[in-house]
Amino acid sequence: MREPDMQKLDALVGRLVGDLGAAVTGVLVTLGDHLGLFRAMADGTPMTSAELADKVGVKERYVREWLSAQAAAEYVSYDDKTERFHLTPEQAMVFAEENSPAFFTGAFEVVQSMWLDEPKIVNAFKTGSGLGWHEHSACLFRGTERFFRPGYNSHLVSEWIPALKGIQEKLQAGAAVADVGCGHGASTILMAQAYPNSTFFGFDYHLPSIERAKAAAKDAGVDGRITFEQASAKDFPAAGYDLVAMFDCLHDMGDPVGAGKHVRESLADDGTWMIVEPFAHDCLKDNLNPVGRVYYGASTMICTPASLSQEVGLGLGAQAGEMRLRKVAMDAGxxxxxxxxxTPFNMVFEVRA
Known part of the structure; x- marks a missing residue:
């Protein structure tokens, strides 16, 4: 047996203590989100645990422990002179403000689903059977929408669509758009709000997500210009769309080439397929960084099992990279x-026949 380098061992254990603290704190983030504790602190007013407990309507002893843990994580700020806790503007943007471009709480709901569904993934590893998106815990669907929505709010209308040749002008004049794999409809609704002359269609094979998207569109006042319908990426209605968009979902598909072929048949003669995928380099060594760590982890637990549960089961993974995505498009014709x-988190591709 090889002898360990004790300095390297100590360094590794030190990192693990930090990682363990992050994992434990993640549970407390979802707890605070569900109870409304972060939202009650959003204005930055310093308060004691008793004052926060009274404001939210929960028991003080639990709040005291929760606040102490959040302060140790530096997710909440603490003043030992006044014995009060508060959120800085930056902390509020991350944990309390749902529409903030930095809102991060949804990510922890995605991680929650990974813990809950770990026994299912154990079985998938042993059998190779995969695990469909619809077979995950419900917190994954809500968490995914809340995690990706801030990025869409920040970039979709202001940067991504203008980067596509001629698309913004078409949308402003009036175009037909299909959002395939729309989930809860955050991207579809955002586009509908920005381009009132255009008509939008959102498709997802997961019926509960479609029902949630319909409700969200009604709440946003754009349900008259969006049709949400249950359909897969290979059988959604082909209707001569000016734009077909896929947001962070192509790599989850078992047959992305087949999906691409169907998109080609569904586009108008001069239509565009917009593919938004997680940021990744083509070589593994270049993805060994904090963002790659998150995406490879999510891909192990969610994305790759989803693809392997479907026909073909190509298993692109969340870190497919530009070269592999290009090959999918070329193979689709x-x-x-x-x-x-x-962006640091996404790549946006323009694909045309």
């Missing part, structure tokens, strides 16, 4: 594939 823009 497209001649034009261009990276239009990117």
């Amino acid at each position: 497209y001649s034009h594939f261009r990276k239009a823009t990117e």
Whole structure:
């Protein structure tokens, strides 16, 4: 047996203590979100645990422990002179303000689903059977929408669509748009709000998500211009769309090439397929960083099992990278594939026949 380097061992254990603290704190983030504790602190007013408990309507002893843990994580600020807790403006943007471009709480709901569904993934590892999106715990669906929505709010209308040749002008004049794999409809609704002359269609094979999207569209006042319908990426109605968009979902599909072929048949002659995918380099070594760590983890527990549960089961994974995505488009019969823009978390591709 090889002898360990004790300095390296100590360093690794130190990192693990930090990672363990992050994992434990993640549970407390979802707890605070569900109870409304963060929202009750959003205005930054310093308060004691008793004052916060009274404001939210829960028991003080639990709140005291929760606040102490959040302060230790530096997710909540503490003043030992006054023995009061508060959220800084930055902390409020991350934990309390749902429409903030930095809102992060939804990510912890996604992680919650990974813990809950771990026994199912154990079985998938042993059998190779995969695990469908619909087979996950419900917190995944809500968490995914809440995690991705801030990025869409920040970039979709202001950066991503303008980066596609001629698309913004079409949408402003009046175009037909299909949002495939729309989930709870956050991206569809955002586009409908920005382009009132256009008509939108949202498709997802997961019926509960479609029902939630319909309710969200009604709440947003755009239900008259959006049709949400249960359909897969290979059988949604082909209607000569000017734009077909797929947001962070192509890599989850078992047969992305087949989906691409169906998109080609569904587009108008000069239509565009917009693919938004998690940011990734083409080589593994270049993805060994904090963002890659998150995406590979999510891909292990969610994305790859989803693909392997379907026909073909290509298993692109959440870190597919530009070269593999380009191959999917070329295999589907497209001649034009261009990276239009990117953020630290996403890549946006323009694909045309």
